[in-house]
Amino acid sequence: MLNRILLLAALFAMPMSLASAATHLGSHGESLTVSKVTNVKNGEKIIVSGARFDETVGIYLAMCVVVPKGKLPTPCGGGADKSGTTGASYWISSNPPDYGVGLAKPYLPGGRFSITLKVSPMIGKLDCRKVKCAIYVRADHTRGDDRSYDLNIPLQFKK
Amino acid sequence: MSKVRIVSLLAVALTAFSSISIANAAPSVVVQGGPYTNLDPNGADIHFGFGNFPTAHGLYLYEAVQPAAGARPTIFSTAQVWVSNDPQAPASPKGDVKVKVTAYFTGADCYHMVCGIFVRLDHTAQSDTSEDQFIPITFAPATAAPTTAPMPVDTLTASINGKALSSSAPFTIAYQTPVNIDVVTGSGATPTFKVYGDNCTMTGSMLTALKGSGQCDVAVTSPGNAMSSTVTSHFPVNLIAGIQTPVPTGAGAAIKNSILLAQMTNFGEKISYKSTSTKVCTVNANQVKILKSGTCTLVAKATGRSGLFSTYSSKITLKVSKIK
Numbered sequence: 304m305l306n307r308i309l310l311l312a313a314l315f316a317m318p319m320s321l322a323s324a325a326t327h328l329g330s331h332g333e334s335l336t337v338s339k340v341t342n343v344k345n346g347e348k349i350i351v352s353g354a355r356f357d358e359t360v361g362i363y364l365a366m367c368v369v370v371p372k373g374k375l376p377t378p379c380g381g382g383a384d385k386s387g388t389t390g391a392s393y394w395i396s397s398n399p400p401d402y403g404v405g406l407a408k409p410y411l412p413g414g415r416f417s418i419t420l421k422v423s424p425m426i427g428k429l430d431c432r433k434v435k436c437a438i439y440v441r442a443d444h445t446r447g448d449d450r451s452y453d454l455n456i457p458l459q460f461k462k
Numbered sequence: 463m464s465k466v467r468i469v470s471l472l473a474v475a476l477t478a479f480s481s482i483s484i485a486n487a488a489p490s491v492v493v494q495g496g497p498y499t500n501l502d503p504n505g506a507d508i509h510f511g512f513g514n515f516p517t518a519h520g521l522y523l524y525e526a527v528q529p530a531a532g533a534r535p536t537i538f539s540t541a542q543v544w545v546s547n548d549p550q551a552p553a554s555p556k557g558d559v560k561v562k563v564t565a566y567f568t569g570a571d572c573y574h575m576v577c578g579i580f581v582r583l584d585h586t587a588q589s590d591t592s593e594d595q596f597i598p599i600t601f602a603p604a605t606a607a608p609t610t611a612p613m614p615v616d617t618l619t620a621s622i623n624g625k626a627l628s629s630s631a632p633f634t635i636a637y638q639t640p641v642n643i644d645v646v647t648g649s650g651a652t653p654t655f656k657v658y659g660d661n662c663t664m665t666g667s668m669l670t671a672l673k674g675s676g677q678c679d680v681a682v683t684s685p686g687n688a689m690s691s692t693v694t695s696h697f698p699v700n701l702i703a704g705i706q707t708p709v710p711t712g713a714g715a716a717i718k719n720s721i722l723l724a725q726m727t728n729f730g731e732k733i734s735y736k737s738t739s740t741k742v743c744t745v746n747a748n749q750v751k752i753l754k755s756g757t758c759t760l761v762a763k764a765t766g767r768s769g770l771f772s773t774y775s776s777k778i779t780l781k782v783s784k785i786k
Contacts, residue, residue, distance in 0.1 A: 354730055355767070358672040359660040397672055398663040409663070412638040412704075413730030413770075 329454040337438050342461045348421050356414035361396025361443035369435040376439040380426045393418050424460040432460045489593040490514050503565030503601040504612035515555040520546025520584035525563045528576040535580050539567040540695040550658040565601040585677045585698025588632050616690035617648035627697045637674035637704030637770050643667045647684040656681045674703035674770040706774035721750045729771050731764040755784045
């Protein structure tokens with residue numbers, strides 16, 4: 304009986320956000336983690352973090368409609384934010400071209416980043432409560448055709 | 463008809479661009495260029511094209527005083543040209559490569575010394591002399607009393623922590639250990655910096671390695687001023703593995719007979735701890751629990767990453783005494 308109580312106490316003590324977090328590994332050893340992936344509310348802020356990314360390869364981070372593996376993820380919320388103004392997508396690069404200095408956020412040592420993303424279930428006219436959407440990272444436009452850096456974690460919005 | 467035209471065009475091209483190879487263990491790259499003689503002493507462009515260009519490396523070309531046989535120049539112009547298939551290189555071997563020469567440059571008087579173009583492999587093969595070549599050049603006789611004196615090229619010296627950098631010997635930096643490059647220009651003009659190669663990044667004069675192996679190239683340019691013309695010097699860089707150290711966020715905090723140690727290293731790797739004195743202390747994740755007074759010995763480890771940083775390993779000793 305005491306054991307049961309302790310087990311229940313341990314379960315309830317576990318933070319709920321941890322229960323719906325997800326981590327996926329990429330083909331180059333990198334890992335992508337999203338703090339909450341189920342029952343996400345409109346306008347909710349989620350934390351997207353990465354580790355062990357290749358710091359010589361810039362990436363875009365955004366919420367996109369899920370596409371078959373090997374296809375360019377599109378459409379995405381906010382598009383590729385090369386101007387750094389939309390706030391819907393992020394450009395992470397430690398060695399961007401000259402025009403990207405100040406716009407791109409550099410990796411932390413070890414190929415890490417942590418970004419708070421305010422998500423909406425709508426990507427243009429597409430409703431992510433009806434179509435599958437995910438948090439994506441992909442190589443930036445300097446390696447736009449390189450699909451080997453694509454990595455995604457599906458998001459399920461609260462209906 | 464078309465064959466005849468092509469052959470005659472080739473003949474013209476070979477006349478204008480003579481191929482010279484200077485004996486130095488027979489370099490495999492074929493450097494074709496011109497003109498090499500009767501050059502304007504105040505500044506002339508020599509154009510180059512390449513055959514058998516190296517596939518794995520690039521080349522540096524620069525004006526220099528002829529070195530001793532088998533040696534590299536000690537008197538040379540800092541206006542190097544980097545030719546490489548690396549997309550970030552300022553000159554591609556597939557295009558027209560120009561090297562600007564003058565009869566006088568730092569330490570050199572080409573009317574009294576043998577000057578020429580020195581060709582060598584770039585910073586990706588720093589010590590490889592197999593492609594070293596020297597191509598002699600000569601200048602037109604100096605005209606008497608020029609109405610305007612030729613503008614000298616600006617000079618610049620670069621250093622890191624007081625240690626001078628060299629265009630011919632690479633300096634070394636470690637992964638994610640930024641260094642500041644101090645530059646002094648002869649003109650007093652403010653220099654600009656550019657890094658070539660994806661392995662490094664530059665913010666102002668601060669250089670950071672994004673890899674723990676390989677090379678990059680730093681170009682420092684002085685714009686010159688009214689008295690001197692612009693100059694660019696290239697400094698090759700070798701990269702080595704970074705050193706992991708614990709990040710003391712919240713570490714050292716004491717909680718009821720416990721001590722919190724660093725969770726991760728400066729490169730984000732998780733530190734694992736093991737107690738080798740379990741009668742005095744035990745450890746769970748990064749929390750050390752003190753059981754009694756004595757010596758608590760821990761072994762801390764964090765994984766290294768090939769090509770970036772080395773493994774972290776440390777022995778931690780804590781003296782535990784009874785609180786009175």
